[in-house]
Amino acid sequence: AGVAEQAPTAQKSPTLTIGVSQEAVGLDPHIVTAFSSMRRLDLLYNRLVRLDDNMQVVPDLAESWEIPNNLTYIFHLRKGVKFHNGRELTADDVKYSLERVLDPATASPGRSYISTISKIEVVDAYTVKLTLSAPLASLLDALTSNNISIVPKEAVQANGNLQRVAVGTGPYMLQEWVVDNSMTLVKNPNYFEAGLPKSDQIIFRVIPEEASLYAGVRSGNLDLATINDGATIRQAKSDKNVVVMSKPGMNVRVFSFNNQKKPFDDIRVRQAVALALDRSEILTMAEYGMGAATGPIPISAKVWAISPDKLPLGKTDYAKAKQLLADAGYPNGFSFDIVCSSTYEGGLAVAQVVQNQLKNIGLTANLDVVEWGNYIDRWVKRDFATMVELRGGSSEPDRFLYRSLHSTGGVNNFMYKDAETDALLELGREQTDPAQRKATYDKVQEVLSEKAPLVFLYSPNENQVTSPYVEGFKQIGNGSLYYVTHAQVIK
Amino acid sequence: MKTPRLLRNKIAMAGLVLILLYVLMSVVSLFWLPFDPLAMHAEQILQQPSFATGHLFGTDEFGRDILSRIMKGTSVSFIISVSATALGAVIGIFMGVWAGYLGGKADNVIMRIADILFSFPSLLLAIFIMAVLGEHTYNVVLAIGIVYIPQFARISRGAIIALKGNEFIRAAKSNGAGRNYILAHHLLPNITAPLIVQISLSLSTAILLESALSFLGLGVQPPNPSWGNMLSSARKVMMFAPWTAVYPGLAIVLLVLGFNLLGDGLRDILDPRLRNVR
Amino acid sequence: MKESPILQVEALMTEFKTERGIVNAVNKVSFDVERGQTLGIVGESGSGKSVTNLSILRLIEFPPGRITGGKVLFHDKDLLTATEHEILGIRGKHISMIFQDPLTSLNPVIKIWKQIAEALILHQGMKKKEAKMQAIELLRIIGIPDPQTRAECYPHQFSGGMRQRVMIAMALSCNPDILIADEPTTALDVTIQAQILELIRARRDQQQTSVIMITHDLGVIAEMCDQVCVMYAGRIVEKADVLDLFQSPKHPYTQGLLDSIPRLDRTGVERLHSIKGSPPDLLHLPEGCPFRERCDKAMNRCVSELPPELVLDGSSSPRKVACWLYADKEEAHAKA
Amino acid sequence: MGKYIIKRLLSLVPVLIGVSLIVFFLVRMIPGSALQMYMGTQVEATPEQMEELKRLFGEDKPIPVLYIEWVGDLLKGDFGYSLRTGRPVLPDILNRLPISLELTLYSLILALLIGIPLGVLSSLRQNTFGDFLNRVFGLIGLSLPQFWLAALMVIAFSNSQGWIPMGNYISLLQDPLKNLKMFFLPSLAIGFGFAAVVMRYTRNSMLEVLQMDYVRTAKAKGLPHRKVILIHALKNAILPVITVTGFNAGYLLGGSIVIEEVFALPGMGRLALYAINQRDYPVIQAIVLVIATLFVLVNLVTDLVYALADPRIRLVDEKR
Amino acid sequence: MQKRDVLLEIRDLKVHFPLEKGILFKKNVGSVRAVDGVSFSVYKGESLGLVGESGCGKSTTIMALARLERITEGQVLFEGKDLATLKAEELTRARKDFQIIFQDPYSSLDPRMRVLDIVAEPMRIFTKKGILSLSEKEIEEKALSLMDKCGLSASYAKRYPHEFSGGQRQRIGIARALSLGPKLILADEPVSALDVSIQSQILNLLKDLQKEFDLTFLFIAHDLSVVEYFCNRVAVMYLGNIVEMASSNALYKDPMHPYTKALLSAVPIPDPVAATTRKRLILKGDVPSPSVVRPGCPFFERCHMAMPMCKERKPRLLEVGEDHQVACFLYEKVEGDVHA
């Protein structure tokens, strides 16, 4: 029997098929905002530095770098890196790319990450020096962003922008793109990392139904799929035909208040709500347990994050919450709206659980479920009392918290203005010493939990479902598919 | 004469019985439900249907009782389908009757408007309207109602044009009856038969349309249960908890079937072709 | 003794099941058709003329209709018990029919020649091409101008009169023994009616075809027929030679009928006779004679007993009447 | 006939003008904008950047001006660029068209294959138990929500290779067998309900036709039952079925959104849904125009087919 | 010749139906000349019959003169007033005096109305418009008495039309036509749809009513025997034109127009003896289309006496005898010869 059961010599399949639920929205790394586009850019372009599967900043196009002071960064580039068009990458390309990001006319979302860069100097063909106008502790982390990929000038000039073409240095090259159907990438034979990529071809397929994605992996139509939906993952976990990879991601589910709107301008009211929300129940019901409770810094950013039960108001306490409400003048509660949407980001399920939990302290929440476009409209116009959101976090506390909660933060839609918080965030931004920074951000987490301008609920897991034949894939934790480069199907 | 005909038509009666069962269910649901349809129970998530727990149709992903939610959803479905049909019928019939009666230019203009509405696929049109107006139950009514307008306009126009050729209309004219008089006394009463059939069929499609809209996340919004949004949220879990999709689906199928049976039966009864004349 | 009749209908009964009850549309109807002769059947709307003739060829739709009794002997073969195959061989070949409404009796989506050729292919085993030639020839015979091109037309491109002629061409294509014409001219104008009747007459005389002519127009009967049956409420109330019938109608209904039509040959009539009341509802036929409620001469007996068919002596041949008036008369002797 | 077609095509113009006006303004009445969707909730932008973006997204001019510009471009054959993908709109739509067309076609074929025979059988056995079963079956078909049926199919067939398209469109030319296989379930999900419609129409129309005098004439000719039904009755009974089929074809072309969504078929309906969700105005406008055009064209084809099937219909007024 | 009062005079009435083409912008591409220049008078108390084959324009003529069809050209003088140009309100007033009995007893009664309401409806409308002033009770009483006169028992009052036979329905229609006390009855083939035994009942009823209410009839039929029986004067129509007009006696004894002759000879006579001896004049072909414009005699194509000139000119309606007019060159020529 032993002989008979022996598998025929395992064979490597040249193609790896990836299922995703959303189509990429353009491919210009400096312009795109959509998460779905980033996942393709992971494979098409490189940045100066990247994150590894432990969320550590490691070399990418830059072989090494020096930080002589907190205003100066010097990068030494790899030699012999070639763009897909065959030209070698030099320091000029880095300068051009960073300048393009910084140019307001490009309207790049990456601009805000690196806006303190005041000078970019080409030292030699393989050396670039960046000078900052103000210290930015999160600069290295910012440079790992897909939005700050290095692109060739001539490709931009030839096409106007890079939305429909891809001329990167990445492990794969764009071969065919049939919108809302498939995108085919082929191996870059000149890729600079020896032995990579492993598969000759990658095909992305767009399958909007998460259940269908899972079915696709099961039936062998797909080799790997990214699935957000907890219910589907829960089922996949009990399925021997597939392998589920799951770890808390960088995103944070939050319940946010409009801090200037009655009654949530009253800190006691916000605190009461915070005390009434049971993170583990929300996780169970809205995510099927596929996530981890978190405080202001995503729990997976292990270096910085403090678990919410160690922070103020981290444990449910209805009595105290009711007391706070009574103090604030609402002994009998009140009613208000929660804006949410039925997309995953819109957090409809979370809103329903929140609504249910707030009944415990006598608050009546009405769900204002709106279509996604409306949701964003409301968000932009700050037309909400409370809202369920999914915030894109970061392993770098400054990058996430400053723009969200500093009174001048670009995405501080909570209308939160607090001098103490502002001061702390500004301090953290300048500090380069890790221990000092840690202390600052510990304090930040405490203050934010106490003042509750929003309630940080949990970080949903990032999940990949693969067929058992896929080898070599690793999750980073921020959704990136970089490690697809290391993956291959062996049947 | 009328009632016994209806009673003797098996198909219509089957439909009527089904509909009445639902009406009963929706009335009962106003006063009594097995469980609170909105109450969540973390410890009872996705339980199988069972007598022991009392959740006859099982529970959903928030541990809510599915039977109670279906029952609660009945009134929503009724309200939406009845008011949307009423809206579409009133406006559509008004347009169609005048177009058919006046003929000529007025007919041309009215029917071109209906044609333009018609050349939008119904679901797409409904989606549009929902997107513009926002997701509220009354907007669902509006969206479906607007979709219905051209249908009613066409049918009533056709019926009026067919009637116009009858000699009794000429007779009334020759007796000095004016336009409005003829419309009210002779035309409208005589187009009720095709309209009744259309109405009962519209009631059924309204339920399907509402559920399709809800399925796309545009219909009745949670936590209020509607059969469509129950199915929509069941989509994620139905592979391992099929009851979450099966029962709301059946609820839709049976009520729609009820209206369709009634409509088909009424058509038999009211269609003179299938009757022995004279 | 003359030649035996080509078709004998005996005690034919046909009923319809309707929502409101059973309609006895044809009730014990008997008559014979002689070779080369024309039998007329008259009666008011709903008296069962069409159903009688449809029953002969078993063309009654079941449901709701059903032939419940009687015999139809064609060459001593009972068509009512014949196999489906046998009856198909008779329809269109030995017995063919023309219907009242030429507008609806032709299939609107099939070309004229095809509709004629169908029977030829079926019964005469012709090839398609041959059948087409024959169809065109038939069109020429019935007087359609330019038959070659007209054969390619569809029925709606023909006028009513032309369509009825096509029907006749179709019916006569296989030289049938019997032609049943069910009100062939009712839907047509008088001038066209005259054309059609002329055509039927000519074909009958040439081919020795027997004809059953159904009509409610006594004028047509007088012009076309040799024998006449008068039907009332699903029964034959009088059967006679055409001359006898018009000269001395026996049944009160026949008498009333003849008196109540305005006639061009008797101008200046001040007031028509009219039969009171209206034809009975076949669903609720009264007991006794169905005509008694409208009959001036009704007797007590008429109320309770259905009059049997009585045989009287006619001037040229025996005639039959179903009326109690003649029961006691010398001349009458009940049929065996 | 040629003249008739040209006339019908000309009648497209007012419909398209009406449709384009409605769409153009309606779309802009939907709260939210493409720019907002693009920015999402995560992105910061400086005021200069916002200005630039507004220009790029065409939000810097009043709507009527935009409309006129758009129509002007349309007349030059330029359908504009997608705000979502930055790709030209027309090729993207043309890419999806075959999928929607195929889906529509297959569903119709399935529906006719199921519906017509059942309808005929049912009419021949009017008021029998078989007829009753048939009708109830048909009514159930009408009562099943398409998406529900589709979802159940996805569950049932999730293990079998090739039956669920999975976003993987294989064209008919590429591999006819695989193409048919992947379209089978989606077509069935749509076709099932429509088969019920076809069945009802066939049945009713057969019942009517069977009472016609010409059917009796055919029988009186001695034609066997089968021929009477198939040649004489069905040819006439099929006419109303042509009309509903054409009508539904017009609808399906843009209307199978839910099925495309569930089976991940990249057709027009899905494109439309996404475009609405993303406020991708140029795409929405173009799709609606294309769908309206198709609708009118399909109606024209239906009328032509009808005229072929029914010689009484004359497309041009001939002299009698 | 006694002096007769003219009740209705029609002068050169034309009714053309436009044939339209086009989808968006309809344009006229000719017309159906349903009535193409008809003139005649109806005298008080008489019954004028209008006969002709199907489609020759009989119905259109009376629908037009009752202003239920658009009049293309011509005058309709009713008691001196031109109905063709009356304003709506005056027209309504005038309608009281002329009423229509329709051909189809099934479609001429609203299936949703009760018999009593059908008969009472005209009175109700006129009361509402203030032209009559009757109380509801009076209206009902009058309706019931009319029904009684027309042979409908009062017990039928609450029934619906579908519960009646064709003959009874026609009686309802007649009662309705009488309800406003009209002077002129326009009867459009009132007995064509009825069985022979019922036909005579209705004809008799009409005759009785004519006497009782002093009615004038314009009576359409395609059955010549019926017209002969019912009318004292007859007009024969062919393709929108009157080809011959005479008193019944004259027309039937001595038809002059070739069409009238053919028509009369085509009527089957219920007398088998006469039938065998009668000489028939069988016309070829069908009635041609009224949408073709023809300058000549409308009967030209089918006439066995046709002359070349018939194709070119349309013959006028000429007086050929006492109260006998014919539109045919055969007679015009004779007349012309006399003058020459």
Ligand SMILES: Nc1ncnc2c1ncn2[C@@H]1O[C@H](COP(=O)(O)OP(=O)(O)OP(=O)(O)O)[C@@H](O)[C@H]1O
């Ligand atoms: N399909 C049917 N269903 C029920 N009753 C029917 C059907 N066909 C005929 N009848 C009934 O049978 C009776 C006889 O009808 P038939 O058609 O023979 O009359 P007819 O003498 O030919 O009359 P007409 O002169 O109107 O043609 C009528 O009372 C009619 O109601």
Ligand SMILES: Nc1ncnc2c1ncn2[C@@H]1O[C@H](COP(=O)(O)OP(=O)(O)OP(=O)(O)O)[C@@H](O)[C@H]1O
């Ligand atoms: N509304 C209309 N539009 C076009 N043509 C019409 C219209 N009404 C009648 N006609 C045509 O006018 C001609 C005369 O029709 P009309 O009804 O007056 O004839 P008729 O003599 O009453 O015939 P019948 O004996 O059939 O009732 C016919 O050729 C008819 O086709």
Ligand SMILES: [Mg+2]
């Ligand atoms: Mg008959």
Ligand SMILES: [Mg+2]
């Ligand atoms: Mg007429």
